[in-house]
Amino acid sequence: MAEREQKKKTATTERADEVVEDVPAASATGEKLKAELDDLLDEIDEVLEDNAEEFVRNYVQKGGE
Amino acid sequence: MATPKVCGIETEYGIHVVNGDPNPIAASSVLINAYAQHVARQQTGWDFEDEAPGNDARGFAREGSMPPQVETHLVNTVLTNGARYYVDHAHPEFSTPECRDALECVRYDRAGELILIRSMEAADLAVHDGSQLVVYKNNSDGKGNSYGAHENYLMDRAAPFTRIVAGVTPHFVTRQIFAGAGKVGAETATHDGNPVDFQLSQRAEFFEEQVGLETTLKRPIVNTRDEPHADPHRYRRLHVIVGDANLAEVATFLKVGTTSLVLAMIEDDISSDRNLALADPVTAMHEVALDRTFTRPLRMADGSRATALSVQWELFSLARKYADDRGLECMGDEAIGEEVLTRWETVLHGLETDPMSLSRQLDWVAKLQLLEAYQDRHGCGWDDHRMAALDLQYHDLRPSRSLFARLDTERIVDKDAVESAITEPPRGTRAWFRGQCLKKWPAAVVTANWDSLVFDLGTDPLRRVPMMDPLKGTAEHVEELLEACTSPSELLDRLSS
Numbered sequence: 001m002a003e004r005e006q007k008k009k010t011a012t013t014e015r016a017d018e019v020v021e022d023v024p025a026a027s028a029t030g031e032k033l034k035a036e037l038d039d040l041l042d043e044i045d046e047v048l049e050d051n052a053e054e055f056v057r058n059y060v061q062k063g064g065e
Numbered sequence: 066m067a068t069p070k071v072c073g074i075e076t077e078y079g080i081h082v083v084n085g086d087p088n089p090i091a092a093s094s095v096l097i098n099a100y101a102q103h104v105a106r107q108q109t110g111w112d113f114e115d116e117a118p119g120n121d122a123r124g125f126a127r128e129g130s131m132p133p134q135v136e137t138h139l140v141n142t143v144l145t146n147g148a149r150y151y152v153d154h155a156h157p158e159f160s161t162p163e164c165r166d167a168l169e170c171v172r173y174d175r176a177g178e179l180i181l182i183r184s185m186e187a188a189d190l191a192v193h194d195g196s197q198l199v200v201y202k203n204n205s206d207g208k209g210n211s212y213g214a215h216e217n218y219l220m221d222r223a224a225p226f227t228r229i230v231a232g233v234t235p236h237f238v239t240r241q242i243f244a245g246a247g248k249v250g251a252e253t254a255t256h257d258g259n260p261v262d263f264q265l266s267q268r269a270e271f272f273e274e275q276v277g278l279e280t281t282l283k284r285p286i287v288n289t290r291d292e293p294h295a296d297p298h299r300y301r302r303l304h305v306i307v308g309d310a311n312l313a314e315v316a317t318f319l320k321v322g323t324t325s326l327v328l329a330m331i332e333d334d335i336s337s338d339r340n341l342a343l344a345d346p347v348t349a350m351h352e353v354a355l356d357r358t359f360t361r362p363l364r365m366a367d368g369s370r371a372t373a374l375s376v377q378w379e380l381f382s383l384a385r386k387y388a389d390d391r392g393l394e395c396m397g398d399e400a401i402g403e404e405v406l407t408r409w410e411t412v413l414h415g416l417e418t419d420p421m422s423l424s425r426q427l428d429w430v431a432k433l434q435l436l437e438a439y440q441d442r443h444g445c446g447w448d449d450h451r452m453a454a455l456d457l458q459y460h461d462l463r464p465s466r467s468l469f470a471r472l473d474t475e476r477i478v479d480k481d482a483v484e485s486a487i488t489e490p491p492r493g494t495r496a497w498f499r500g501q502c503l504k505k506w507p508a509a510v511v512t513a514n515w516d517s518l519v520f521d522l523g524t525d526p527l528r529r530v531p532m533m534d535p536l537k538g539t540a541e542h543v544e545e546l547l548e549a550c551t552s553p554s555e556l557l558d559r560l561s562s
Contacts, residue, residue: 037438040471044439044455047466052454056207059457062089062155064077064212065280065306 067329067395068300071219071494071535072167072321074174075160076310077153077212078181078200079460085196089155094140096157096198097150099187100180101142109503111141111149112512112519115294121278122226122291122301143513145488145504146176147496156212157181157200162496163219163515163535166397167322167405169491171314172478176486178202178312182462183487202310203460204267207453209252211271213280214310216321219535220301222293224332229303230276230287232331235341236324236380237286237307238350239373241266242359243412244320246309247429249436249447249456255351262447263436265429267309269354275346280306286346294515296533303328307350312460312469314477315426319412322396322405326384329395335387337379342366349373357433359416374416381409397493425475432459435468498538501547502556509553522554530560 049055082092101108141151147162159180161173181200188198205211220229245265253270264270277285290304305324311317330336343349344364352361353373362370385406393402408426415423424434436455445451459468490500495516502518503510511521520528532538550556 036473037434040435041438041442043471044435044468047468047471048451048458049454053450056450056453056457059079059081059201059206060208061079061081061206061210061212063210063281064154064156064158065215 066391067332068219068221069165069395069397069536070325070329071163071165071397072170072325073161073163073217074170074177074214074317074321075149075158075217076174076177076202076214077156077158078462079203079206079212080155080157081199081201083197083199085192085194090152092198093152093155093157095192096181096184096188096200097140097142097152099191100150100184101140103187103191104183105142105144107142107145107503107507109143109507109510110512111143111151112514112517115514115516117292118290119278120291122289123276143499143503144180145490145500146173146486147490147494147500148173148177148180149515150180154212157184162490162500163494164491164496165493166401167318167325168401168478169397169493170321171317172482172486173491174311174317175314175478175483178462179483179487182464185463199466200462201457201460202312202462203246203457204309205248205252205271207248207250207252207457211268211284213268213306214308215280216305216308216324218303218305218325218328219295220303220328221332222297222299222301224301226289226301228334229328229331231342232336233303233324233327234275234286234346235343235376236327237305238343238346238363239353239376239380240320240323241269241309241350241353242373242377242416243423243427244308244311244316245269245354245427245429246311246316246460247432247456249452261355263357263433264354265357266354268307269350272307272347272350286350295535300535309428310460311428313426313428313431313474315408315412315475316428318477319405319408322401323380323384323409325396326387326402326405327380330383330387333387333391335383337383339379340365340367340369341371341376341379344368357420359420374413377413381406381413384409425473428469431469431472431474432456435459435472492540493536495532495535495538497540498532498543498547501543502553505547506553520553520557522557528557530557 080089080092143149149160151158159177164170164173185198185200246267248264248267251261255270271284272286273283274285276287278289286307288304288306293300293302308320344366349363359374362372365371393399396402423430436452461467464470490496499513509520510518512519516532518530
């Protein structure tokens, strides 16, 4: 019985973790956002596929569903 | 009173082979087998006994329509979280288990992404020919080929299908303003050769009819597949093919949450005083995707004009009142229903005042912000190949390559909850019984599908356990029973007694 109660409790806790919490509105200024975006663009320059044209051309899928 | 909105998402992923045999069917099989053998270490097959995707909700099959074929020879597995993971046509497809609410649906959709990521890693270890399998969570290849991300909602069979079509069409046409995943360019003939820089939706331009059975040709806004996977006298499963696959959790949450609410209102026969019927839903669908000013008026059936945003505000107001009058029990959890309404309102307000402020919540905004920033830095235009490359790579699931993963989008499901959803089934639907039986007696469950499990007890004949009610077989119903049984024979004896 005790074990069962424990299990139930765990499940409830896990469920609570899932519940959406209000996130405060982005307090970052436009400058900060721009700086973050700049860092992101630096990173994207690193990981973007080398030959964009070929990369896009080679991505061919069959229709699905 | 509306039927509880049990829901799920089936996602067909794009698959690309780098330096190897490009056959997508073989690649998808390798991918899923690698996961089943090396990660899940379990392989219970799918049972096709009850598949009938050709049944039409309108009670007839239209002349010349093409019901989808069921392929039984391809890889098809059921996981301990109650999900189905298989090769569908030429794509790996992950169907979440039946979820009790929109937030749980996000949790399992995200778990699906992790399962695909782990499948790629397992395939990397299993394949030694220098090739690599890469999976994309998107809906089009940019060349006119689209694949789906379908939602499913449990509905009351008593709600007339014509009322469902009328009630849900305005929502399906306009919800893309927050649920769209964004796309560079256009790829169908719907644009009459006019140049298109960016669309809100990956899928919108592929829709050609308002209502129909097909999913691959002449795609309809409302799909009539009548395959309830449940007691057909009580339930309907609305199979929704109109959406994009979302990576942003808030977008998925809103897509499923708002649709659940709209469907509940249809069941309870709540409708707007304003006539929300569109004069031409298909054209409107294409127009909405192209308008990111949210000011373009759509032609309504009564001759008036309305913007997509105003249609959404009307649906929101209706839902707000519905919740106040009748409560949100149908949403699985009142608090989650309230969260849907709060976020719906916030997002509509954001779209009205400053759409780019929603870059942490919506896929199309996150993608557009990235594309515009890239254009600024590199001085390139929309026709630059790098725009399409960025679009594609936004959806690449590899953590090393994914652009989405590099963005600071809002997470609404706890990381550990996503991790546990890879193996644990939802507690509040029949997926719980399916998943726990697979976990407990993997060798005895020979096949499974949505509405039954087939056991091999070592004695003839095989025993089928029907699960015709998605709301039974929950942890609340059968946890104690399953814990008490020491063998599948005991379980079956006790179930039949």
